[in-house]
Amino acid sequence: MSGRDDRDDRDDEDGSDDGHGGGGGAGGHDDFTNPLFFWETTPVEGSPETPGKVAPDKAFEMKFFSRDLEMPDGREIEFWGFEDRLNRVEEDVIRPSSLIRVTEGDIVHVTLEPSKRQHTIHLHGIEIDTHNDGVGHTSFEVTGSYTYQFRAGAPFRPMEGGQLQTRGAGTYFYHCHVNTTLHFQMGMYGGLIIDPVEGPGTAFHKGPEYEPEQERAWGCGDVDPVWHELGHAAGMKGGDAGLHDFNPVYFDISGKFQEMKNGRTDADAVIEDPTIAAEGDVGGLPILIRYANTSYTRQRVTFHGIADGNMAVEIIASDGRPFDNQAPNFATPVQVDGSMDVATAERYDFMVTPLRKGTSLVTIESLHWISGERLGVVQTTVTGI
Amino acid sequence: MKAQILGLINFATGGRNYGRQHDVMIMTVVLAFGVVAWTQWVHASVLEVHHESSGGRLFHLVRDGSLTLLPAFLAVVGGLSIAARLARRRSTRDTLVPNSVAIAALFGVLLVPLVAAHSVVDGVLGGDGGLGTIRTPPGAGYLVAGAGGLESATGFWGQLGHGARDALVAMPVALVLVLVTSSVIAWRVLEREGVIRASTSTTSPGSPVVAAVATSGITKRELLTYSGGGAAALALSSTGLIVLSTRQAHAAEASPATPWLSENIELFMNDGIINMIEGVPVYFWGWGFRSGGVDESEALNTPGPVLWTHHGDTITLQISNNLSEDHSFFIEGVVDSGVIAPGATREVSFPAPSPGTYLYQDGLNRPVNRTLGLNGVLIVVPSDGSLVAHPDLDSEYWTFVTQWVWIFNEIDPDYNARAQAGLPIDPDEFVRNFLPRYFTLNGRMGSVASHEESAPETVIHAQLDHAALIRVVNAGVAMHAPHFHGNHVFPLVHNAVVPDTIMWKDTLRLMPEDRIDVFLPYAIPPNAVHFPPPEEGSAFLRELHQREMEGRWPMHCHVEMSQIAAGGLYPQGLLTDWKMEL
Numbered sequence: 006m007s008g009r010d011d012r013d014d015r016d017d018e019d020g021s022d023d024g025h026g027g028g029g030g031a032g033g034h035d036d037f038t039n040p041l042f043f044w045e046t047t048p049v050e051g052s053p054e055t056p057g058k059v060a061p062d063k064a065f066e067m068k069f070f071s072r073d074l075e076m077p078d079g080r081e082i083e084f085w086g087f088e089d090r091l092n093r094v095e096e097d098v099i100r101p102s103s104l105i106r107v108t109e110g111d112i113v114h115v116t117l118e119p120s121k122r123q124h125t126i127h128l129h130g131i132e133i134d135t136h137n138d139g140v141g142h143t144s145f146e147v148t149g150s151y152t153y154q155f156r157a158g159a160p161f162r163p164m165e166g167g168q169l170q171t172r173g174a175g176t177y178f179y180h181c182h183v184n185t186t187l188h189f190q191m192g193m194y195g196g197l198i199i200d201p202v203e204g205p206g207t208a209f210h211k212g213p214e215y216e217p218e219q220e221r222a223w224g225c226g227d228v229d230p231v232w233h234e235l236g237h238a239a240g241m242k243g244g245d246a247g248l249h250d251f252n253p254v255y256f257d258i259s260g261k262f263q264e265m266k267n268g269r270t271d272a273d274a275v276i277e278d279p280t281i282a283a284e285g286d287v288g289g290l291p292i293l294i295r296y297a298n299t300s301y302t303r304q305r306v307t308f309h310g311i312a313d314g315n316m317a318v319e320i321i322a323s324d325g326r327p328f329d330n331q332a333p334n335f336a337t338p339v340q341v342d343g344s345m346d347v348a349t350a351e352r353y354d355f356m357v358t359p360l361r362k363g364t365s366l367v368t369i370e371s372l373h374w375i376s377g378e379r380l381g382v383v384q385t386t387v388t389g390i
Numbered sequence: 391m392k393a394q395i396l397g398l399i400n401f402a403t404g405g406r407n408y409g410r411q412h413d414v415m416i417m418t419v420v421l422a423f424g425v426v427a428w429t430q431w432v433h434a435s436v437l438e439v440h441h442e443s444s445g446g447r448l449f450h451l452v453r454d455g456s457l458t459l460l461p462a463f464l465a466v467v468g469g470l471s472i473a474a475r476l477a478r479r480r481s482t483r484d485t486l487v488p489n490s491v492a493i494a495a496l497f498g499v500l501l502v503p504l505v506a507a508h509s510v511v512d513g514v515l516g517g518d519g520g521l522g523t524i525r526t527p528p529g530a531g532y533l534v535a536g537a538g539g540l541e542s543a544t545g546f547w548g549q550l551g552h553g554a555r556d557a558l559v560a561m562p563v564a565l566v567l568v569l570v571t572s573s574v575i576a577w578r579v580l581e582r583e584g585v586i587r588a589s590t591s592t593t594s595p596g597s598p599v600v601a602a603v604a605t606s607g608i609t610k611r612e613l614l615t616y617s618g619g620g621a622a623a624l625a626l627s628s629t630g631l632i633v634l635s636t637r638q639a640h641a642a643e644a645s646p647a648t649p650w651l652s653e654n655i656e657l658f659m660n661d662g663i664i665n666m667i668e669g670v671p672v673y674f675w676g677w678g679f680r681s682g683g684v685d686e687s688e689a690l691n692t693p694g695p696v697l698w699t700h701h702g703d704t705i706t707l708q709i710s711n712n713l714s715e716d717h718s719f720f721i722e723g724v725v726d727s728g729v730i731a732p733g734a735t736r737e738v739s740f741p742a743p744s745p746g747t748y749l750y751q752d753g754l755n756r757p758v759n760r761t762l763g764l765n766g767v768l769i770v771v772p773s774d775g776s777l778v779a780h781p782d783l784d785s786e787y788w789t790f791v792t793q794w795v796w797i798f799n800e801i802d803p804d805y806n807a808r809a810q811a812g813l814p815i816d817p818d819e820f821v822r823n824f825l826p827r828y829f830t831l832n833g834r835m836g837s838v839a840s841h842e843e844s845a846p847e848t849v850i851h852a853q854l855d856h857a858a859l860i861r862v863v864n865a866g867v868a869m870h871a872p873h874f875h876g877n878h879v880f881p882l883v884h885n886a887v888v889p890d891t892i893m894w895k896d897t898l899r900l901m902p903e904d905r906i907d908v909f910l911p912y913a914i915p916p917n918a919v920h921f922p923p924p925e926e927g928s929a930f931l932r933e934l935h936q937r938e939m940e941g942r943w944p945m946h947c948h949v950e951m952s953q954i955a956a957g958g959l960y961p962q963g964l965l966t967d968w969k970m971e972l
Contacts, residue, residue: 034936037844040668041957042837048934056927057920112919130896132877132915135940136927140875142840142961143939144931155917173916184960186950240958243668248954249827301949303869303899326878326894333787333880333911334894347900348871350948374949375868376822 017337040187044242046139049123052149055348056136059154061114067093067126068118074099076255077265083235084111085194087126087181088118100177100260101299102195107211109158109201116152119335122237123148127182128197129323129350133187140182155254156201163272172334174201174209175325176295176352178224183195184241186248188268194299196222196259199325209327213356215293219283225383227253256371256381263383272379275366277386284388285359292357292387298347301369302380307344308357308387310365315389346372359389409503415465417571421497422462423455425560425569430454460502465564469493490568498561502554574895581898595918647867655681655697658728659764660718661751661810662690667835667962668827672803673810675752677712692799692833693865694750694766699742701773710735714812720753721768722903729754739875742770744887745780747795747861747905757867757902758815761824762806765865767795770886779859779907782888788880788909791856796848796945797833798964799866800826801951812850824867827966829952836955840944842969850910850968858910858968862900869949870900872908876915876943876968883907897948912970922972 034046040143067087074084089103107113115127123146127139137153158173180194201210206217229252240246256263256270258281266272280306285292298304310316318341321328328336338356347353364386371381430451469492479509542867659676663671676688677694699705709719711730721725725740752764772778778785800823808815831839832848842849864870878894884906898906914921922928923940931939946953947964955962 035843037841038667039837040955040962043959046868046935048932053930054926055922056930059919120598127875129873130878131917132913133917134918134921134927135876135942136923136925136931137918138875138943143935143942143944146671154919157917164774168454177603186960188954189950217664225954227854241960243956243959245957247957249832249951249957250825251951268406301951323893324878324896328891328893329608334892339891343761346870347898348897348949350897351899352871374951375826376914378822 008300010201014342027349041242041381043142048145048209050147050149050151051147053145053156055114055152057154058152059112062111064091064114064116065089065103065105066116067103069120069124070098071079071121072099072376073125074091074260076228076230077262078268080230082228082230082255084233086190086192087179087195090118091116100192100224100226100257102193104195104222105159105179105197107199107201108196108204111157112298113150113155113157115155116150118150119146119147119253124181124183124188125151125195126153126179128153128155128177130177130352131197138246144236146183162195171209172327172331173325174212174327175327175379176222176297176354177300178297178324178352184238187196187232187235187237187239187246189299190251190301192226194224196224196295198295198296207355208321208354209329212327212329213321214290215356216285216290219285219290219292221281221283221292221294222259222295223281223294223369224259225296225304225371225380226257227302227371228255228257229253230239230255230293244271246331253300253302253371253380256300256383256385258369259387270383272282272382272384275384275386282324282386283357283389285357287361287389292359292388294355294357295352295356296347296355297352298317300371301349303377304347305344305348305351305368305370306374307368307370308341309368310363310387310389311341311343311359313363314360315363315365316360316387317358319356319358320353321356324352349374359387362389364388397529410476417568418459418463419491420566420571420851421466421567422458423451424795425497425501425564426453426455426458428563429560436808446518454645458501458504460506462497465493465497465500466568468494468838469568472496474881486572490572493568494561494565497564498557501557501560508612511959518622527898552811559788561843606663629968644655648945654706655679655695656687656708656710657719658687658692658710658712660688660712664690664692666801666803667838668959670803672801673806673835675717675759676767677764678712690763692763692765693799694764696766696795697750699768699770699774700775701742701745701770704739704743705742705768706737706739708735708737717764718753719750719758721748721750724748724768726753733843741744744886745770745772747863747907748886749863749865749903749905750964751865755815755817757816757916758820760806761801761820761863761867762809765797765799767797767861769795769861779909780843780883780886780888783882788882789857790859790909792850792852793859793861794847794850795861796831796863796872796966797801798823798870798947799830799833799861800868800964801830802826803828823869826866826868826951827957828955829947831964831966836959837967839964845966848966850966851971852912853913853971856912860908860910862863862898862908863905865902867902869902870895870952870964872900872945873897874910874943874945874968877911877913880909880911881906882909910968941972942967 036042044089066089069085070088071082071083071085076082081140084101085097085098086100088098095103105115115126115128117124123140125139125146133155137155138144139153172243177197177199178194180198181188201207201212203210205220207214231252235246240248258276261276261278261281263270263276265271283294293360296306308316308318311318320339320341326334328338330337369383369389370379372378373380427646439972459861470489473489473492629722656679659675660678661673661675664674665671674690674692676690676692678689679695680687696929697705709727709730711717711732714732716729716731718730719738724743725738727738730736748768748770750766751770752759772781776785777789779788805815805820805824828835832845834845834848838844839848842851850860854857862872874896878896880892880894881898882888887906898908901908928940944965944967946961953961953963953965
């Protein structure tokens with residue numbers, strides 16, 4: 006059953022033939038003091054069955070890829086990720102990986118096809134059985150293919166008044182959970198959005214409406230080029246791979262990088278890409294910004310338009326849970342009145358209402374997780390028209 | 391056998407020979423089920439321990455009653471035999487009371503090992519007795535750090551203590567049951583004979599019941615004391631050691647006798663070497679302690695012992711500095727010992743602050759001395775002992791069943807070496823250049839921190855719907871992002887204050903010195919298409935891991951450098967598991 010012998014020796018990901026080949030060390034499953042415990046006991050499987058598989062409402066086939074991307078300073082960097090081969094919304098995806106977008110109540114199948122070395126898909130924020138959680142050391146890593154199955158939406162109680170009480174529309178993401186420190190940094194993450202039954206244009210069931218054309222997904226990440234030279238299983242079987250020492254140089258919003266100046270991000274530059282920058286009619290429907298900190302830093306988010314009186318910004322949800330004041334979740338929308346700090350992997354849904362015409366900057370600073378030093382910045386705009 | 395039956399006949403009839411063997415059986419059944427029902431009621435209503443649905447309780451009653459039949463029978467027969475001998479010696483004819491006392495006493499003695507064995511039975515059969523679908527609402531019961539005083543006392547003496555207490559609780563009611571039953575039997579027999587003896591109605595069931603309540607009259611507060619003591623014992627004995635050795639963790643079993651720690655605790659600032667997960671020795675500062683007969687004054691624990699107290703109590707600590715430089719005992723906004731010179735002992739006494747979780751640390755050269763090991767946690771529970779983290783929270787929603795403490799820290803061995811060499815460390819330079827290679831949760835890393843065998847105080851386990859309160863504390867200098875798989879959580883209390891908006895999160899922002907009291911609902915993971923999952927899936931995971939994995943999810947920090955030890959070894963860093971009994 007254990008797939009330690011299934012290891013795939015194709016090695017285009019890293020140029021080495023590392024694989025979980027320990028085959029159970031001296032202590033095996035009970036020697037928790039063994040530094041190689043996880044290396045030796047994490048199962049690597051070929052193509053396990055999905056238990057209790059049912060017909061899906063939406064399906065995705067996530068194929069592993071490794072592609073180079075040019076950084077603002079001209080340097081080519083290797084990225085890894087997942088490309089959805091089934092829906093083919095976008096060709097040659099690099100950063101972020103293909104979007105998973107589903108509706109509350111959907112049965113969803115996300116099929117992983119690592120194709121090279123072992124990977125998993127962890128659906129971050131989706132509360133799911135261990136078998137489908139995509140964590141190697143509690144379930145298994147995959148070399149062949151595996152279909153992760155889940156039901157979108159998060160009913161806190163299954164039924165209320167005969168109706169499915171859905172509470173899980175919102176912003177999530179997914180990522181590889183194998184040697185996560187490295188694989189996440191290599192870019193193996195993508196967005197996961199759950200729409201309420203009302204569909205895009207409504208933030209959550211019975212929640213506020215937004216302008217669907219002005220919905221933005223900002224995955225704010227960072228890149229340490231040194232780490233992108235490392236192999237798939239770097240450090241996993243011992244040896245100092247330097248994975249405790251992270252020094253990001255490049256910073257992006259959903260794959261659009263901040264321009265550089267003197268080896269650092271240029272604090273005066275602005276990302277004007279229309280898939281990132283947003284504009285909304287004054288008096289019209291508001292803008293929804295689904296923001297996620299996908300960096301390994303503390304991010305400080307500042308909507309300069311608030312202080313200028315150009316816009317009002319409200320947090321209407323976080324981590325896929327609406328602030329809808331329904332027991333036991335008594336959160337109500339929070340008015341943003343200054344900068345706010347966000348930790349890695351947190352998500353906040355900002356509802357931005359332009360109050361008057363004009364363009365305002367939004368700045369997201371990345372601060373070192375210990376020293377607080379400003380390592381880089383990304384900047385874009387929100388415009389009232 | 392004949393003598394025993396004769397004894398019963400004596401007993402049942404006050405000396406007249408109307409022998410009926412089934413009277414022994416009636417007595418046995420009444421005694422077994424009556425006493426089990428009584429002890430269950432005491433546990434449920436007075437001790438508030440076993441909270442089960444009525445179906446679960448009924449199952450429990452039938453099962454335990456049946457298991458108790460044998461000792462009850464032995465007690466009846468043996469008790470009658472003893473009483474008969476005594477009666478012969480003293481040649482008294484009023485056998486009712488001595489018979490009953492003998493049976494009750496013998497039954498009580500036989501109960502001691504039975505109660506001790508009960509936890510084993512529960513473990514084998516499951517607390518729900520296999521009914522499975524019957525679950526209890528949150529908000530009932532009391533356990534601290536998975537260990538609630540005598541209920542979860544482990545080891546021979548712990549089990550014996552639990553057995554003895556329950557036997558004491560049971561004995562008076564056994565006496566009443568025997569008296570009443572024998573009276574009824576005798577009454578029936580005599581009535582049939584047309585002889586009613588007034589003397590059989592001499593028992594007053596009231597007084598023994600009162601006595602039983604008095605015996606078991608453990609107030610909530612005392613229970614909390616025991617529970618807190620149990621948790622603190624766990625924390626004291628096993629949270630501390632960064633030593634990544636299961637053997638040491640096992641050696642450090644909880645002592646059920648550990649007292650409430652707000653009184654008479656001595657802390658000692660010690661130093662020593664602790665091996666990291668891959669064997670590298672690192673110098674640390676940390677804590678020894680002495681309290682309630684436990685003398686660990688030479689030990690090196692980091693984090694230090696978890697101190698528990700009630701809001702309003704006064705905490706008194708003796709702190710001795712066994713190190714070679716100045717240190718202090720400091721809790722932000724609560725207490726500051728001032729400088730404690732090398733070799734000096736200082737007493738600090740302070741009223742417990744408002745309910746919540748507090749970080750105690752060496753307040754000198756912050757955050758250096760804290761990060762090098764001189765840290766620990768003080769927990770203040772509401773003065774009424776309620777199972778809600780803070781009085782400002784609505785108990786309807788936020789009552790928990792178990793509570794836990796997670797202390798985060800990180801280690802850059804270069805600075806530990808500088809401390810060992812007695813070199814000064816500038817705090818600004820420290821924060822600027824700190825490059826941690828190891829990350830700990832309750833002083834443990836990765837595989838040691840995520841298995842209940844090696845980290846029983848850290849790996850959370852509970853039943854479905856039994857909410858857990860986790861007091862997450864950052865004793866280090868890095869920002870952490872604790873991420874929960876399996877369930878979203880509610881960060882209820884932040885630095886002893888209930889925030890304006892309680893969010894529902896899967897990832898938290900935990901800054902240095904932050905304490906967040908997190909409510910983990912232990913709900914069915916709502917996105918699972920099947921839950922519990924199909925057996926073939928669970929069996930697959932079981933076979934892969936040689937242990938039950940379904941219903942087990944990680945909590946890890948999402949600032950992924952913290953998942954590393956010595957530059958690699960993913961995920962030998964800051965993570966653990968939480969486990970749902972399916």
